[in-house]
Amino acid sequence: MPSTLSTALLALLASPPLVAATCQKYIDAAVTAAANLQSAYFTGGSQQPWIGAVDSFHLSELDTLAGVATYSDVINTVFTAWEGQLDNGDSYDDVQWVSIAYLRAGNLAQAQKYYDIASTAVTTNYCGGGLFWNGNDDYKNAITNELYITTSGYLYDATKDAQYLTNLQTMFDDGLTNDGLCNNNQGTQWTYNQGTLLPGLAYLYKCAVNGGLRESCETTTANMCDADQQTFKGITVHYMSWFLSVSGRDNDSKYSGFIMAQADNVLEIAVGPTGWYSNLWYGLNGGAATWTASSQASALGALVAAGQQNC
The missing domain is CATH 1.50.10.20 (Glycosyltransferase)
Structure with a gap:
């Protein structure tokens, strides 16, 4: 996969x-x-x-x-x-x-x-x-x-x-x-x-996919990701921000834009009840959106990473 x-x-x-x-x-x-x-x-x-x-x-x-x-x-x-x-x-x-x-x-x-x-x-x-x-x-x-x-x-x-x-x-x-x-x-x-x-x-x-990260175990209509896998996307985005911080790369780089695009998708696509976010960052829920501690933590990672960029 x-x-x-x-x-x-x-x-x-x-x-x-x-x-x-x-x-x-x-x-x-x-x-x-x-x-x-x-x-x-x-x-x-x-x-x-x-x-x-x-x-x-x-x-x-x-x-x-x-x-x-x-x-x-x-x-x-x-x-x-x-x-x-x-x-x-x-x-x-x-x-x-x-x-x-x-x-x-x-x-x-x-x-x-x-x-x-x-x-x-x-x-x-x-x-x-x-x-x-x-x-x-x-x-x-x-x-x-x-x-x-x-x-x-x-x-x-x-x-x-x-x-x-x-x-x-x-x-x-x-x-x-x-x-x-x-x-x-x-x-x-x-x-x-x-x-x-x-x-x-x-x-x-x-x-095709609105630029949002997607795990191979999830679609908009079926979710086969376990708690570990629901955590991965937040790690990818937050650790990319960490990379930018350590390397001294310009915050206006394409990587910074990628980070903020993921956070925007969380806010626009994964949003649920106020302050809660699902695992779906790339497409509208077709019945498979999952609101768990892992999906919430993953979204948090993306939002923190975006907050570390220059807006």
């Missing part, structure tokens, strides 16, 4: 994930690196399609940074050797990398085509939700499901088609973001597993 830390990143990553740089020395270095990549790319055979998709994404971003269109045609050639594999759903993570690359390159039709192929792998009869990894329908892994969160968010942001937003919310609620899924396989936690999820969390924050 999504960790508290991952959920916190929802609100910290509200800005679009693709941010233009302003440091020219890095752009110049990237231009040289891209030219060298092009000269070596097919040495020893073509790259796997997902690597080509990631590389195409990098190159599209570089064109934007450099104000050129040097690599605008790369997307039209990089997958030519892999179309059969992609079209037949041999790898449902690969087709999503390709969907993202096409959308970044401005080809919505192709982006939707490969997203739709990935969507055929969604099922609830194994692990309760999520996507299978490939057409064998016998394994679900983190990256395929993390990608579906991010790709759904990216497509919703581009099209405002409500189905993409629904898919984003459903996949996030399924919580299948660790390899092994039904049972954590305790395998290596690769860096890209952590990074791939972040844009999806940002889109979820931007479009």
Whole structure:
């Protein structure tokens, strides 16, 4: 299930994930690196399609940074050797990398085509939700499901088609973001597993959940959090304030804004009888709001943390 830390990143990553740089020395270095990549790319055979998709994404971003269109045609050639594999759903993570690359390159039709192929792998009869990894329908892994969160968010942001937003919310609620899924396989936690999820969390924050923290054990209609788990959110917010105090970070930072946004949600969404607050910080009560000592203490942590900021 999504960790508290991952959920916190929802609100910290509200800005679009693709941010233009302003440091020219890095752009110049990237231009040289891209030219060298092009000269070596097919040495020893073509790259796997997902690597080509990631590389195409990098190159599209570089064109934007450099104000050129040097690599605008790369997307039209990089997958030519892999179309059969992609079209037949041999790898449902690969087709999503390709969907993202096409959308970044401005080809919505192709982006939707490969997203739709990935969507055929969604099922609830194994692990309760999520996507299978490939057409064998016998394994679900983190990256395929993390990608579906991010790709759904990216497509919703581009099209405002409500189905993409629904898919984003459903996949996030399924919580299948660790390899092994039904049972954590305790395998290596690769860096890209952590990074791939972040844009999806940002889109979820931007479009779906009012920026409020949510534990994986709670929804607006069902609460399975115990007393310990109902305490976690207040710790996250108050300890972030502690971090700002110790580190000397500017109180006008985005982290300070995150802290105050959580307190605002407590006051506006979690509010009950005067001075009492529930566990729901992100959505209106659908029958699962719980007013306990733990939910009250968690809200207190958020309110104290916000009181420590500059208003």
